Amino acid sequence: MSVSLLRVSSVSVRFGGLRALDDVSLDIRPGTITGLIGPNGAGKTTLFNVVAGIQRPTSGRVELAGRDVTRHAPQRRASLGLARTFQRLEVFGTLSVRENLLVGAESRRRWERSVRPHAIVDDVLTRLGLGGVEQALADQLPTGTQRLVELGRALATGPRLLLLDEGASGLDEHETAQMAALLRTLADEEGLTIALVEHDMPFVMGLSDTVVMLDHGQVVAAGTPAEVRSSAAVQAAYLGSSTTAGGA
Amino acid sequence: MTNHLSRLVPLILVAGVLGLVVNATWAGTPVTGETLLQLLVFGLPVAAIYAVNAAGLVVVHSATGIFNFAHGAIGMICAFIFWELSVNRELPLWLSLVLVICVVAPLLGVTLDVVLMRRLKHAPVMMRLIGTVGLMVALMGVARLVWSPQNSYPIQPLGSLGGIEIAGVVLTWSRVITLCITLGLAVALHLLIRMTRLGVAMRAAVDNEDLAALNGISPTRISSLAWVIGSVTAATAGILIAPEVGNMSVEAMSLLVINSFAAAMFGRLRSISMAYVGALVVGLSLTFANQFLTFEGRWVGVPSNLPLILLFVVLLALPQAQLPTGRTLRSYPVERLPSNRTVVTWALVLLAVGGLLAMFASNVLLGRLGNGVALAVILLGMVPLMGWAGIPFLAPLALAGVGAFVALWAGGGVPTLLLAGAATGVVAILVALPALRLSGLSMALCSVAFAVVFGALVMQQPEILGNQRRISDLEFFGVDLTDPRHFLGYAVLVYLLLALVLVAVRRGAYGRRLVAMRDSEVAAACVGVRLLWTKASVFGLAGVVAGIGGALLVQGARFGAVEQFPMVFGLTLVLSTMVMGIGTVSAPMAAAMMTVLFATLVQDWAPGPFTSSLELLAPGLAVLALIDMPRGQIPMFADLFRRHPSRGAVLVGTGVLAALVAAWLGLPGGVAVVLVVLAAVTGLILATVVEARAERLPDPLLRKPIGPAQVISIDHELRLSSVPAALPAEVTAR
Numbered sequence: 001m002s003v004s005l006l007r008v009s010s011v012s013v014r015f016g017g018l019r020a021l022d023d024v025s026l027d028i029r030p031g032t033i034t035g036l037i038g039p040n041g042a043g044k045t046t047l048f049n050v051v052a053g054i055q056r057p058t059s060g061r062v063e064l065a066g067r068d069v070t071r072h073a074p075q076r077r078a079s080l081g082l083a084r085t086f087q088r089l090e091v092f093g094t095l096s097v098r099e100n101l102l103v104g105a106e107s108r109r110r111w112e113r114s115v116r117p118h119a120i121v122d123d124v125l126t127r128l129g130l131g132g133v134e135q136a137l138a139d140q141l142p143t144g145t146q147r148l149v150e151l152g153r154a155l156a157t158g159p160r161l162l163l164l165d166e167g168a169s170g171l172d173e174h175e176t177a178q179m180a181a182l183l184r185t186l187a188d189e190e191g192l193t194i195a196l197v198e199h200d201m202p203f204v205m206g207l208s209d210t211v212v213m214l215d216h217g218q219v220v221a222a223g224t225p226a227e228v229r230s231s232a233a234v235q236a237a238y239l240g241s242s243t244t245a246g247g248a
Numbered sequence: 249m250t251n252h253l254s255r256l257v258p259l260i261l262v263a264g265v266l267g268l269v270v271n272a273t274w275a276g277t278p279v280t281g282e283t284l285l286q287l288l289v290f291g292l293p294v295a296a297i298y299a300v301n302a303a304g305l306v307v308v309h310s311a312t313g314i315f316n317f318a319h320g321a322i323g324m325i326c327a328f329i330f331w332e333l334s335v336n337r338e339l340p341l342w343l344s345l346v347l348v349i350c351v352v353a354p355l356l357g358v359t360l361d362v363v364l365m366r367r368l369k370h371a372p373v374m375m376r377l378i379g380t381v382g383l384m385v386a387l388m389g390v391a392r393l394v395w396s397p398q399n400s401y402p403i404q405p406l407g408s409l410g411g412i413e414i415a416g417v418v419l420t421w422s423r424v425i426t427l428c429i430t431l432g433l434a435v436a437l438h439l440l441i442r443m444t445r446l447g448v449a450m451r452a453a454v455d456n457e458d459l460a461a462l463n464g465i466s467p468t469r470i471s472s473l474a475w476v477i478g479s480v481t482a483a484t485a486g487i488l489i490a491p492e493v494g495n496m497s498v499e500a501m502s503l504l505v506i507n508s509f510a511a512a513m514f515g516r517l518r519s520i521s522m523a524y525v526g527a528l529v530v531g532l533s534l535t536f537a538n539q540f541l542t543f544e545g546r547w548v549g550v551p552s553n554l555p556l557i558l559l560f561v562v563l564l565a566l567p568q569a570q571l572p573t574g575r576t577l578r579s580y581p582v583e584r585l586p587s588n589r590t591v592v593t594w595a596l597v598l599l600a601v602g603g604l605l606a607m608f609a610s611n612v613l614l615g616r617l618g619n620g621v622a623l624a625v626i627l628l629g630m631v632p633l634m635g636w637a638g639i640p641f642l643a644p645l646a647l648a649g650v651g652a653f654v655a656l657w658a659g660g661g662v663p664t665l666l667l668a669g670a671a672t673g674v675v676a677i678l679v680a681l682p683a684l685r686l687s688g689l690s691m692a693l694c695s696v697a698f699a700v701v702f703g704a705l706v707m708q709q710p711e712i713l714g715n716q717r718r719i720s721d722l723e724f725f726g727v728d729l730t731d732p733r734h735f736l737g738y739a740v741l742v743y744l745l746l747a748l749v750l751v752a753v754r755r756g757a758y759g760r761r762l763v764a765m766r767d768s769e770v771a772a773a774c775v776g777v778r779l780l781w782t783k784a785s786v787f788g789l790a791g792v793v794a795g796i797g798g799a800l801l802v803q804g805a806r807f808g809a810v811e812q813f814p815m816v817f818g819l820t821l822v823l824s825t826m827v828m829g830i831g832t833v834s835a836p837m838a839a840a841m842m843t844v845l846f847a848t849l850v851q852d853w854a855p856g857p858f859t860s861s862l863e864l865l866a867p868g869l870a871v872l873a874l875i876d877m878p879r880g881q882i883p884m885f886a887d888l889f890r891r892h893p894s895r896g897a898v899l900v901g902t903g904v905l906a907a908l909v910a911a912w913l914g915l916p917g918g919v920a921v922v923l924v925v926l927a928a929v930t931g932l933i934l935a936t937v938v939e940a941r942a943e944r945l946p947d948p949l950l951r952k953p954i955g956p957a958q959v960i961s962i963d964h965e966l967r968l969s970s971v972p973a974a975l976p977a978e979v980t981a982r
Contacts, residue, residue, distance in 0.1 A: 052774055053773075054770060054773075054774075073773065074770070074773035074774050075773050075774075075776050075777060075778050075779065078773075078774055078775055078776035079776055082774075083774065083775065084774050086770075086771065090768040090770060090771035091767070091768070091771070092763065092764040092767040092768060092771065092772075093767050093768075094763060094766075094767055095760060095763055095764060095767065099760050099763075099764075100764075102757070102760055103757075103760050103761060103764045103772070103775060103777065104775040104776075106757040106760070106761070107761070107775055107776035107777055108776065110776060111776075117757070150771075153771075153775060154774075154775070156775075157775050157776055
């Protein structure tokens, strides 16, 4: 039985009267892919923000590789091996694609002295097939490519845990399949742990080892894709039974 | 925890210092019911005027997202028009008042909105911040043109002499009128915003303009209304405060509004009622200082700067904002890195022009050029800070003043440059530390407050730069730098060296981090960039460069005094640099040379109100033009230049032609060199513009994101009968 890489315990986030997250607990084991699903406003991005350190939880605890990081700033969590992409794109728009990745690789030198940023960037560029646009300014690329740039930048920091917030939206069918294959390889061969938020159900269900469903800020189902797919809560949320339709 | 601590510590410090100051300066007036009543009688009218201004600032900011630095300048213009009507044209006071407040001010508001503000609203962040600073400077230029600073402009108080006696002091009729007008305005504003449909719409538009537009609320009407309210409040406050000032001056009237900034920030620019509370605090503490405390000698400037000190405190006490996500902030493109060849070529060109000028220019012109290059070095410090890291810092001359002081203190010799740089770097970091968590507007405001307070309270001290300090001799390895020729060469070398260092910095990992942080703070943090450390260090870097510039400035003048570092001049310098393109290391030089050109125009060639107002008008207006080309002139022309087929020929050709003309006219050498350089550059610009027109380049500057509202308006223009059922994914994704 391996230890959790990420442990979220009883995390709640309140915005005024609204409970964005309500007593959410989550365990993610190393080398696995976890899919987070749920209707819009269910709290998926808020949960990512809490894990990444952008949003302070009102209560609860976040542990990364056994260390309590609840009060750590995002940059400190990054140095512990956390990387993420954003639902609404946050590329460094006025830097070239190569420079975007370099910023990631270079800050990695702070906690991993021996790395050679340019070599890392070359490797990631090839992997993601971004070699052709490496000199282009990130702002000027199509949305799908910008998502890849964000993924590349995250990978360049050499993460242990990668949070992908709708990393496949804006990609076409072929690119989505490529992305799934890439993520699978990263998890299986390099032991990268991945948590992803995605609306594309076949993509999540096909790729994830574990699926967690959030609704109204609460975990309503968790388990293997098959278990979650057949759970009553998922049926209710996605097929529109009376109480939970719509989300917050 | 650390967040609370970082907010509390400065507050406790400030409170402690204030307590000590009050204790030390107590004038001995007993605190009785009567003196407290007097405090109210004197303080309330002042507070009321601040409240009017603050309400205007809040309304404009919350309805349009623009903080109006020019609020005071609008009030100033209206007060001068009031003077023109009531004193110069001898109209009755009441008629002048009604004309200005009910006709001139609303018209001015609508005009500003239509001509400028609607476009500014969608401009990149830095432009939105600096745009109204440009407007302020431009309005000051206009006022100087119309109402010459040589004359005096006294405004009579409204109402006759006498008044009501309360607690042994007289509440003059003019103050009674002030209270009535401001109260009336506050009630009207309240009714308008709370009770009318337009007012409610205004509040809705703050949250989501596109959504409001889809619900049939016209954003243009809302924005116009906000600017009308802004102008009317500015005009009212301007006219009411003018008699308190006595003889109006363009600058003092425009800057008085800074006192209201603190009040507006009390309500975080969102709440009008909190802004009123803020105005009360500011007004009463000012009166308290005047009534109960005595500041003498070196501290005589304290009371008038009290509102700024309060602004500082309010800004530092603002809670930390969450890192913004979702890219609501849009930045402007940073320049591609120049190639080695470009850097070397332009360095050589600069040296050559400097050398030619040293050979031919007169001593007066050489002196001015040396001074200009020193200013360029000061501005060079703003390139990494504002251009790359995107931190709006409007007080370059305050930093330069630190460098100047340190250099003078250490004797003023050449090696003191390094000492000045190091010391200013440290000071810059210390000053920035409490303000680092502030973003955008708060940072800009903080820097303005810093510039004024620092200038009035620190640099003014006789031990610092209050008394003029001289440098007797200046030499470097046997070269006499008191000779303006030698000094020019020396200054140009310092500039080049620092510019090269900065280019190297921008090319490295640190430079990338700065730009990354500017483009997306949250993403930078998530890849491990330490935001606070990066921001603090870029302040340090800016301080080092600006400090060296300040030292250079006093070396060139061979004396140092506080008058060399005025705040408004610093603002115009920053504006000029932005016009040129603050992301490039060549922009500071171009901006500084513009000021040299203006100085020469004003002092030698065509002295008069027109040229002297041009000094303010030109940078102000040019910044407004920047809305359409946010990268600045130099990068834009550099782009066109690269595409020009025969650029070398044009450059040399126009230069030679100008040289021939200069020789034929028998112009003095220095003027001829300037003329040749100007002609060559102008020729090149003209040629590239002609070429660009011929090429019919597509507009590369589609900066406004296309939202649902724009899609609908485009459909309307194209006469498409209905909106498509599903918007394209690309559009909705925005």
